[in-house]
Amino acid sequence: MSQPVQKPILIVNGPNLNMLGTREPSVYGRDTLDDIRKLALAKAKSLGLGVDFRQSNSEGELVGWVQDARTTAAGIIVNAGAYTHTSIALLDALQAAELPVIEVHLSNIFRREDFRHHSYVSLAATGVICGLGAKGYELALEGMAAILETKSRGRA
Numbered sequence: 040m041s042q043p044v045q046k047p048i049l050i051v052n053g054p055n056l057n058m059l060g061t062r063e064p065s066v067y068g069r070d071t072l073d074d075i076r077k078l079a080l081a082k083a084k085s086l087g088l089g090v091d092f093r094q095s096n097s098e099g100e101l102v103g104w105v106q107d108a109r110t111t112a113a114g115i116i117v118n119a120g121a122y123t124h125t126s127i128a129l130l131d132a133l134q135a136a137e138l139p140v141i142e143v144h145l146s147n148i149f150r151r152e153d154f155r156h157h158s159y160v161s162l163a164a165t166g167v168i169c170g171l172g173a174k175g176y177e178l179a180l181e182g183m184a185a186i187l188e189t190k191s192r193g194r195a
Contacts, residue, residue, distance in 0.1 A: 047089030048183055049112040050079055050176070051104055053120030054096040059145075067145045070173045082177040086184040088113075098126055105132040113187055114139040116179045123148070123158045133163035139186045141179040144169035 052072060055062060060071035070078075076092045083090040091112065095101050101122065108115055115138050122129050123144070133140050142160045147170030149156055161167055166182055168175040 045088070045187070046111060046113040047091045048083065048114050048116060048180065049104065049108045050090055050092045050116045051101055052092075052094040052118045053101060053122045054098075056118060056120050057094050057096070066151075068172045075173045075176055078173055079176045079180060082180045086180060088180065088184060088187075090180075098122055098128060101126075102128050102132045105129065105136055108138060109136045112136075112138060114141070114183045116141045116143055116176065116183060117160060117164075118143045118145070118176075119160050123160045125159070127159055130159040130163055133160065139183060139190070140164045141182055141186075142167045142169075143175045143179050145172050145175065146170060 056072055059067055059075070060069055072094055079092060080090055093104055095104075101119070105115060105117075115133065115136060117133070117140060119126065119129055119142070123142070140160075140163050142158065142164040144167075148158070149169070158167070165186060168178050168182075171178065
C-alpha cells in the first residue's frame with residue numbers, strides 16, 4: 040500500500056517582496072521572488088515535499104491563507120516582510136493554525152533599524168532564519184522536512 044501524499048508546505052511572502060531584485064539589492068540581493076520560488080520548488084522536490092508559494096501586499100489576504108493552511112498544509116514558512124514587526128493579526132492566525140512555522144528574512148533584521156528587531160511572527164515560529172538571502176528558504180525547507188519527519192515518527 041502506498042503512503043498518503045503529505046500536504047504541501049505553505050510559503051507565504053508579505054509586502055514588497057514582489058519587488059525583490061530591484062528593491063534595495065544591497066540589502067535584499069538581486070534574486071527576484073520568482074528566482075526564490077524556483078529555488079524553493081527545486082529544494083522541496085529534492086526533499087519529497089510539495090510547496091504552495093504565495094505573495095501578497097495585503098495583510099488580510101496573508102491572514103486568510105494562513106487560516107486556510109490549518110487544513111491544507113503540513114507547515115508554514117513565512118517571510119512576512121514589514122508585517123513581521125506590526126501584525127498581531129498574522130501572529131494570531133499563525134498560532135491558530137497549529138502547524139510548525141519557520142520564519143525567514145533575507146536580511147539580518149538585527150543589523151538593521153531598531154524597529155525591525157522585534158518580530159510578532161517569532162512568537163509563533165518554531166525557528167527563525169535571517170541574513171542568508173535566498174538560501175534561507177532552502178534551509179527553512181530542510182528544517183521543515185526534519186520537523187515533519189520527527190513529528191511523523193512520534194505518531195508511529
